[in-house]
Amino acid sequence: MKRIYIVTLIEVLIILLGIGIYVFYTIKKHGNILGKNPFGSYGENFFKNHSLLANAICHFLIYGLSLFILIELCIPVIMDFPAAMNDEYMETSGYVVRWDITQENTNKLRRISIIDEENAELHLNVYGYSLHKDEYIKVRYFKHSKYGKVVYE
Numbered sequence: 001m002k003r004i005y006i007v008t009l010i011e012v013l014i015i016l017l018g019i020g021i022y023v024f025y026t027i028k029k030h031g032n033i034l035g036k037n038p039f040g041s042y043g044e045n046f047f048k049n050h051s052l053l054a055n056a057i058c059h060f061l062i063y064g065l066s067l068f069i070l071i072e073l074c075i076p077v078i079m080d081f082p083a084a085m086n087d088e089y090m091e092t093s094g095y096v097v098r099w100d101i102t103q104e105n106t107n108k109l110r111r112i113s114i115i116d117e118e119n120a121e122l123h124l125n126v127y128g129y130s131l132h133k134d135e136y137i138k139v140r141y142f143k144h145s146k147y148g149k150v151v152y153e
Contacts, residue, residue, distance in 0.1 A: 095115050096131055
């Protein structure tokens with residue numbers, strides 16, 4: 001389980017590095033991320049009149065996406081840090097409702113949904129081999145990020 005956490009943490013750090021580089025770049029360019037004439041001569045007149053609006057839209061989209069990624073991925077992974085260091089994880093079993101069947105013979109990250117014993121539907125990101133609908137599986141996962149693995153016994 002520590003390996004799964006480390007891989008997920010590396011992904012999060014790469015995303016945060018990308019966001020940091022973008023922020024540094026926009027500060028260095030004084031907010032003008034599109035440059036003086038991003039469309040060449042094709043949209044020269046349009047861009048001269050609307051460059052402030054175009055830059056504001058780009059900033060809004062990028063910062064909004066960055067905030068979404070931070071809330072949905074980075075914070076849950078950071079909250080799972082103590083559990084990963086102490087090998088504390090959730091364990092449940094149930095029937096697969098939704099599954100990913102690409103590359104069935106490889107142990108890769110798959111987005112699945114299972115219905116557990118209490119009839120609660122869980123959406124998890126698990127490492128495992130071929131999973132099919134209505135298959136009964138046992139999974140171990142971290143509480144906040146919902147990353148884990150299928151337990152084969």
